[in-house]
Amino acid sequence: MSVAAxxxxxxxxxxxxxxxxxxxxxxxELVIREEGYAxxxxxRVALRADLKPSLVHYYFPTTxxxxxxVFERGAxxxxxxxxxxxxxxxxxxxxxxxFSDESxxxxxxxxxxxxxxxxxxxxxxxxxxxxxxxxxxALFQRLIGEKLAxxxxxxxxxLSVILAGIGRAIFMEGALxxxxxxxxxxxxVDQWLDRLLPPVx
Amino acid sequence: MSVAAxxxxxxxxxxxxxxxxxxxxxxxELVIREEGYAxxxxxRVALRADLKPSLVHYYFPTTxxxxxxVFERGAxxxxxxxxxxxxxxxxxxxxxxxFSDESxxxxxxxxxxxxxxxxxxxxxxxxxxxxxxxxxxALFQRLIGEKLAxxxxxxxxxLSVILAGIGRAIFMEGALxxxxxxxxxxxxVDQWLDRLLPPVx
Amino acid sequence: MSVAAxxxxxxxxxxxxxxxxxxxxxxxELVIREEGYAxxxxxRVALRADLKPSLVHYYFPTTxxxxxxVFERGAxxxxxxxxxxxxxxxxxxxxxxxFSDESxxxxxxxxxxxxxxxxxxxxxxxxxxxxxxxxxxALFQRLIGEKLAxxxxxxxxxLSVILAGIGRAIFMEGALxxxxxxxxxxxxVDQWLDRLLPPVx
Amino acid sequence: MSVAAxxxxxxxxxxxxxxxxxxxxxxxELVIREEGYAxxxxxRVALRADLKPSLVHYYFPTTxxxxxxVFERGAxxxxxxxxxxxxxxxxxxxxxxxFSDESxxxxxxxxxxxxxxxxxxxxxxxxxxxxxxxxxxALFQRLIGEKLAxxxxxxxxxLSVILAGIGRAIFMEGALxxxxxxxxxxxxVDQWLDRLLPPVx
DNA sequence: GATGAATGAGAATTCATTCAT
DNA sequence: AATGAATGAATTCTCATTCAT
Numbered sequence: 142m143s144v145a146a147x148x149x150x151x152x153x154x155x156x157x158x159x160x161x162x163x164x165x166x167x168x169x170e171l172v173i174r175e176e177g178y179a180x181x182x183x184x185r186v187a188l189r190a191d192l193k194p195s196l197v198h199y200y201f202p203t204t205x206x207x208x209x210x211v212f213e214r215g216a217x218x219x220x221x222x223x224x225x226x227x228x229x230x231x232x233x234x235x236x237x238x239x240f241s242d243e244s245x246x247x248x249x250x251x252x253x254x255x256x257x258x259x260x261x262x263x264x265x266x267x268x269x270x271x272x273x274x275x276x277x278x279a280l281f282q283r284l285i286g287e288k289l290a291x292x293x294x295x296x297x298x299x300l301s302v303i304l305a306g307i308g309r310a311i312f313m314e315g316a317l318x319x320x321x322x323x324x325x326x327x328x329x330v331d332q333w334l335d336r337l338l339p340p341v342x
Numbered sequence: 343m344s345v346a347a348x349x350x351x352x353x354x355x356x357x358x359x360x361x362x363x364x365x366x367x368x369x370x371e372l373v374i375r376e377e378g379y380a381x382x383x384x385x386r387v388a389l390r391a392d393l394k395p396s397l398v399h400y401y402f403p404t405t406x407x408x409x410x411x412v413f414e415r416g417a418x419x420x421x422x423x424x425x426x427x428x429x430x431x432x433x434x435x436x437x438x439x440x441f442s443d444e445s446x447x448x449x450x451x452x453x454x455x456x457x458x459x460x461x462x463x464x465x466x467x468x469x470x471x472x473x474x475x476x477x478x479x480a481l482f483q484r485l486i487g488e489k490l491a492x493x494x495x496x497x498x499x500x501l502s503v504i505l506a507g508i509g510r511a512i513f514m515e516g517a518l519x520x521x522x523x524x525x526x527x528x529x530x531v532d533q534w535l536d537r538l539l540p541p542v543x
Numbered sequence: 544m545s546v547a548a549x550x551x552x553x554x555x556x557x558x559x560x561x562x563x564x565x566x567x568x569x570x571x572e573l574v575i576r577e578e579g580y581a582x583x584x585x586x587r588v589a590l591r592a593d594l595k596p597s598l599v600h601y602y603f604p605t606t607x608x609x610x611x612x613v614f615e616r617g618a619x620x621x622x623x624x625x626x627x628x629x630x631x632x633x634x635x636x637x638x639x640x641x642f643s644d645e646s647x648x649x650x651x652x653x654x655x656x657x658x659x660x661x662x663x664x665x666x667x668x669x670x671x672x673x674x675x676x677x678x679x680x681a682l683f684q685r686l687i688g689e690k691l692a693x694x695x696x697x698x699x700x701x702l703s704v705i706l707a708g709i710g711r712a713i714f715m716e717g718a719l720x721x722x723x724x725x726x727x728x729x730x731x732v733d734q735w736l737d738r739l740l741p742p743v744x
Numbered sequence: 745m746s747v748a749a750x751x752x753x754x755x756x757x758x759x760x761x762x763x764x765x766x767x768x769x770x771x772x773e774l775v776i777r778e779e780g781y782a783x784x785x786x787x788r789v790a791l792r793a794d795l796k797p798s799l800v801h802y803y804f805p806t807t808x809x810x811x812x813x814v815f816e817r818g819a820x821x822x823x824x825x826x827x828x829x830x831x832x833x834x835x836x837x838x839x840x841x842x843f844s845d846e847s848x849x850x851x852x853x854x855x856x857x858x859x860x861x862x863x864x865x866x867x868x869x870x871x872x873x874x875x876x877x878x879x880x881x882a883l884f885q886r887l888i889g890e891k892l893a894x895x896x897x898x899x900x901x902x903l904s905v906i907l908a909g910i911g912r913a914i915f916m917e918g919a920l921x922x923x924x925x926x927x928x929x930x931x932x933v934d935q936w937l938d939r940l941l942p943p944v945x
Numbered sequence: 946g947a948t949g950a951a952t953g954a955g956a957a958t959t960c961a962t963t964c965a966t
Numbered sequence: 967a968a969t970g971a972a973t974g975a976a977t978t979c980t981c982a983t984t985c986a987t
Contacts, residue, residue, distance in 0.1 A: 161946090177459045179380045182981060194981095195948050204982065254455040256518055257378045267518040274522045293494055299526030302515075303508055306527070310507025317457055317468040321475045325500030326507070362971080383956060395957095396973055405957070563967090579861045581782045584960060596960095597969050606961065656857040658920055659780045669920040676924045695896055701928030708913025708929070709906055716905075719859055719870045723877045727902030728909070764950080785977060798952055801979065 162200050162210075164190050169211045174247060178255045181208065205261045212252055212262060216269045219245050223273065227280060233300075233338055236277065237330060240308030250313060277301040285337055293336050300337075304330070363401050363411075365391050370412045371449070379452040382409060406462045413453055413463060417470045420446050424474065428481060434501075434539055437478065438531060441509025451514055478502040486538055494537050501538075505531070564602050564612075566592050571613045576650060580657045583610065607663045614654055614664060618671045621647050625675065629682060635702075635740055638679065639732060642710030652715060679703040687739055695738050702739075706732070765803050765813075767793050772814045773851070781854040784811060808864045815855055815865060819872045822848050826876065830883060836903075836941055839880065840933060843911025853916055880904040888940055896939050903940075907933070 168190035173181050183204065187194040201207035222245065226235035240246070256263040281297030295303065307330060311323050369391035374382050384405070388395040402408035423446065427436035441447070457464040482498030496504065508531060512524050570592035575583050585606065589596040603609035624647065628637035642648070658665040683699030697705065709732060713725050771793035776784050786807070790797040804810035825848065829838035843849070859866040884900030898906065910933060914926050 159946095177455075179459070183983090184981065193948060195950095196946090198983070199947065202983085250455065250458075253451070253514060253518070254378065254380075257452075258380060263518065267520055270515065270518060270520045271522065274520060278523060295530045296523075296526040298523035299528075299530040300523075302511060302523040302527035303504075303530065306509075306511025307504055307507040310503060310510060313454055314471065314503075317454070317464065317471060319468055319471045319475060321472065322479060322497075322499035322501075322503040325497040326503035327500075329496045329500045329504065360971090384958090385955070394973060396959095396975095397971080399958070400970095400972070403958085561967095579857075581861070585962090586960065595969060597971095598967090600962070601968060604962085652857065652860075655853070655916060655920070656780065656782075659854075660782060665920065669922055672917065672920060672922045673924065676922060680925060697932045698925075698928040700925035701930075701932040702925075704913060704917075704925040704929035705906075705910055705932065708910040710909075712905060712909025712912060715856055716873065719856070719866065719873060721870055721873045721877060723874065724881060724899075724901035724903075724905040727899040728905035729902075731898045731902045731906065762950090786979085787976070796952060797977095798954095799950080802949095802951070805979080807978070 159200070161192070161196065165192065165197055165200055165207070166211050166214050168192075169207060170215065170248070173211065173251050178208075178251045181211075183207075205259060208255065208259065208262055209265060212255075212265060212269075215245070215248055215252070216265075219249075219273075223276075231338075232280060233284060233304075234334060237304050237308065237334065240305050241311055241327065242308075246309060246312040247316070249309070250316075274298075274301055293333070295337065360401070362393070362397065366393065366398055366401055366408070367412050367415055369393075370408055371416065374412065374452050375448055379409075379456045382412075406460060409456065409460065409463055410466060413456075413466060413470075416446070416449055416453070417466075420450075420474075424477075432539075432541070433481060434485060434505075435535060438505050438509065438535065441506050442512055442528065443509075447510060447513040448517065451510070451517075475499075475502055494534070496538065561602070563594070563598065567594065567599055567602055567609070568613050568616050570594075571609060572617065572650070575613065575653050580610070580653045583613075585609075607661060610657065610661065610664055611667060614657075614667060614671075617647070617650055617654070618667075621651075621671075621675075625678075633740075634682060635686060635706075636736060639706050639710065639736065642707050643713055643729065644710075648711060648714040649718070651711070652718075676700075676703055695735070697739065762803070764795070764799065768795065768800055768803055768810070769814050769817055771795075772810055773818065776814065776854050777850055781811070781858045784814075808862060811858065811862065811865055812868060815858075815868060815872075818848070818851055818855070819868075822852075822876075826879075834941075835883060836887060836907075837937060840907050840911065840937065843908050844914055844930065844933075845911075849912060849915040850919065853912070853919075877901075877904055896936070898940065 165186060169181055169186045172185055172189055176185070181204075183194050183197045186207070187197045190197075197207065201210060222239060223236065226232060226239050229235045252262075252266055256266045278298045278301055281300050285294075285297060285300070307326055311326065314320065315323070366387060370382055370387045373386055373390050377386070382405070384395045384398045387408070388398045391398075398408070402411060423440055424437065427433060427440050430436045453463075453467050457467040479499045479502055482501050486495075486498060486501070508527055512527065515521065516524070567588060571583055571588045574587055574591055578587070583606075585596050585599045588609070589599045592599075599609065603612060624641060625638065628634060628641050631637045654664075654668055658668045680700045680703055683702050687696075687699060687702070709728055713728065716722065717725070768789060772784055772789045775788050775792050779788070784807070786797045786800045789810070790800050793800075800810065804813060825842055826839065829835060829842050832838045855865075855869055859869040881901045881904055884903050888897075888900060888903070910929055914929065917923065918926070
């Protein structure tokens with residue numbers, strides 16, 4: 142995710158490497174996580190980071206700049222986690238676990254809401270989602286490509302959508318306090334994956 | 343305390359039937375749909391409805407009151423659509439169609455985001471989600487209860503979560519412009535349902 | 544206090560005798576007592592009286608009309624209490640007791656604040672204060688007129704100011720939580736009155 | 745948590761020394777004096793100071809912050825005046841003069857009304873009143889402590905309450921236009937003080 | 946690098962008042 | 967006698983952003 146590195150779209154004071162910059166991004170993510178994206182204002186971020194509001198603007202001239210940076214950092218972390226999952230001996234199940242309970246999911250819902258309101262960010266989010274999807278499809282292709290023909294089988298592309306969708310649904314409903322059917326859905330996915338990818342013991 | 347003869351106890355200004363009231367709710371839903379729930383401010387709603395902001399407050403003293411009314415109307419519409427789906431000869435597939443492409447889904451995502459931030463509304467949304475889920479589980483139980491044992495089978499409760507989750511994921515990603523894997527996921531669900539509930543032709 | 548009776552200054556719907564009218568006045572005094580005069584708005588009064596806001600305006604076209612009516616009722620009650628005090632065998636001490644702990648004092652502070660903001664009401668309050676003072680001076684004149692010459696003595700007019708002032712000060716400070724010196728001041732007044740008006744036993 | 749290096753912890757925007765800050769406080773006091781504490785709104789203060797309302801909020805985030813600052817400045821001025829009074833050769837009479845005609849009294853009544861409604865301010869005002877009282881009691885103790893036994897005598901603590909109470913009453917009534925008995929009360933206090941503290945000529 | 950000052954816009958309410966029925 | 971609807975003004979507060987130092 143070196144998307145921002147080449148940039149300087151307008152003016153980009155505050156080197157990418159600045160500690161203060163990192164502090165601000167960290168604080169922003171915290172605010173979003175705790176109070177929602179709508180609360181990610183210059184003021185509140187500054188308060189949380191124990192910095193002056195002006196300093197936030199010094200590093201991130203516009204709110205979009207800030208939000209974008211936060212998203213990019215989050216996306217990079219997400220990428221790292223996914224890469225780690227893929228690097229395990231059982232990538233599909235590791236991904237499924239990532240989708241269904243990783244704390245990243247909380248943020249991804251906020252980003253989604255954010256995307257609807259901020260065109261500048263929407264693009265980045267869409268690009269990142271697309272890239273993740275493409276990568277996963279390739280992975281699944283390698284791993285279960287030949288299973289497609291089975292009566293139970295699923296195209297790799299579909300599998301990615303299905304796992305991500307069910308995982309996110311469980312998280313989102315859980316946030317609301319709705320849990321009926323969750324354990325059944327999880328159990329079904331587990332068994333389904335067992336059929337698609339018999340666990341090697 | 344028989345003082346309350348004139349009865350303003352709950353100040354339900356603007357009878358449920360008021361035209362203006364309906365107009366405001368309509369405008370609010372439009373705003374939410376187009377600009378996200380965070381945009382549902384008195385001002386913007388009034389602008390869209392071509393009314394004075396004060397009038398919006400006359401009918402809905404607080405923003406929560408307004409948002410709640412909008413959600414309730416939407417939930418009622420949703421209920422009607424679901425009832426219609428259930429009343430068809432093929433309720434499961436009708437529901438799946440409802441989940442995956444009904445325009446209601448757009449709003450349901452906004453409501454979800456809303457619920458996370460507004461406790462007053464969260465309760466209502468959670469209650470409604472829960473009720474929908476319960477109803478669907480009962481329905482699926484009746485229709486596919488005996489299929490549970492099959493190798494492909496799925497507990498009714500899980501099925502509700504899975505269909506809703508995949509449908510919502512497809513819609514949400516679609517809103518972002520991400521579509522990879524969607525048709526494959528839809529095709530898979532269709533075939534899966536064919537196995538669970540062989541279509542009667 | 545039949546000041547308002549002849550009136551009809553603008554329009555005076557809602558006969559003086561109406562029960563609803565009395566209810567509104569009662570509710571307004573309650574609101575003022577509990578939340579201060581600034582809270583005495585049409586809405587809040589209506590809420591407290593469990594009436595529709597419009598009805599309050601029906602009886603009291605303007606807020607000044609309402610506030611005036613409330614003050615007048617309060618002044619009348621105050622007058623009654625003072626008359627009762629005077630009718631006792633020991634009018635001066637009864638008055639002193641009235642000044643120093645009657646719940647009326649709470650309201651009188653609010654009315655004072657009110658007077659500063661509402662010229663229409665200021666006049667009435669000033670007139671009432673003046674009348675009370677005049678009446679008391681006459682009373683004190685009758686009772687202690689001859690004491691003036693004593694080394695300890697006090698002109699009747701001054702006595703009225705002094706007793707009212709000390710009483711009000713004790714109440715106002717008490718509302719703040721400041722009580723240092725209060726019991727000493729009260730004791731002093733008691734002894735002073737004993738010297739001015741030896742208690743007849 | 746050594747993060748707080750840059751230190752915005754308490755966000756004390758606008759150093760105590762700022763000219764604008766002083767201007768706002770000055771304007772607020774003027775508004776309170778002329779229109780009562782309830783009129784001390786952002787808008788009106790800004791108007792009086794010929795500043796934008798936002799700027800007032802920049803210096804005083806909440807109305808309580810503003811009101812508190814104004815009170816504190818006033819209290820400081822009051823303290824200075826009292827200190828000056830005490831420093832004269834005849835502190836009791838100087839204090840009595842301060843109580844009965846200093847323009848500060850006008851504000852102190854407003855503050856009192858304010859204190860009843862604003863808990864945040866109440867504390868400060870109560871603390872200040874208490875401190876003033878304590879200081880005066882000590883002073884009076886030193887000056888007239890031995891007079892306590894006299895037939896005319898008054899405990900120092902009571903004296904403070906009495907002088908302040910009568911002074912404030914005269915001022916408050918004066919503001920309403922009521923003056924009957926004032927000169928008599930003042931004359932009586934003067935003579936009383938002469939007996940308690942024979943003037944040294 | 947960093948920061949204080951300033952500002953215009955907008956948000957959520959509250960209110961008094963008017964009017965038509 | 968009573969009431970629902972409507973409205974303009976005010977209030978408190980939050981925010982993004984600009985600018986000068």
